[in-house]
Amino acid sequence: MLRQSLRCRPPLLQTRLPRLPSLTPLPSRRPESTVAPVSISPDKVLYRGPLTNTFKRLKLFSLSSFTLSVAISPFLFAIETHLPWSARAALAVTAITTSGVSTSIIAWAGASYVTTLRITKAPASDTVEQLELTTLTLRLRPRITRVFDPLFVVPTTRPFAKWELAQLVLLPPHLRNTTPGQEETVAETTDAAGSVLGRWVVKWGEGGEGACHQVGSVVRYFNVHEELLPRVERSESGADSPAFPAQFPAS
DSSP states (O other): OOOOOOOOOOOOSSOSSTTOOOOOOOOTTOOOOOOOOOSSOTTOEEEEOTTHHHHHHHHHHHHHHHHHHHHHTTHHHHSOOSSOHHHHHHHHHHHHHHHHHHHHHHHHHHTTBOSEEEEEEOTTTOOEEEEEEEEEOTTOOEEEEEESOGGGEEEOOSTTOSEEEOSEEEOOGGGOOOOTTOEEEEEEEEOTTOOEEEEEEEEEOGGGEEEEEEEESOOOEEBOOGGGSOEEEOTTTOOEEESSOTTOOOO
């Protein structure tokens, strides 16, 4: 299992989210654990979702069919037919509802699909510092989620997702230098222009326990093909193990 440092990024000094709580960074004296170096260039794309184009076409088809259903519904009342108004209304409502439900399901299932995954390495130590996961909305707008410590990415049981941002965390004894009530930003979601849409914030309690909550609109769940993830060599044993998340065991 890769050991990840708990160096969480402090909150932005300026944000476009309204009324966000001010967050305090962790003390700089917190000791850092080592992580296995990865033999790749900084900010290189490590993973591309093989079903990205499939999800794009599915979202476009679903959104187009819903738009078409809404657009043609008024014509059911304009054309001459022997159907009563109540039957016409029932047909229109059924068409819109059916298309709307299917579109909602596709939007929910496809919102977590990761199209690209990048890492950023610490310049001094050449170790993994943060993850960057890109997903797409129903309208194919990119949502870029940066996780400032991979330890906060854990497996999930949610359908159509493999990872999630942790709700609760517990620091190892040697890293428990937090102050109860202290808050930190551990992940944030931005749009393609870089505007912050939401943040995932941890509030530390006693004994190194942290409870996370959402501020704004943040992508929490991620669907990846784990078998396609790159593998790194663990420095302490030389065994191969997945690069992330940190909880995945070595094969």
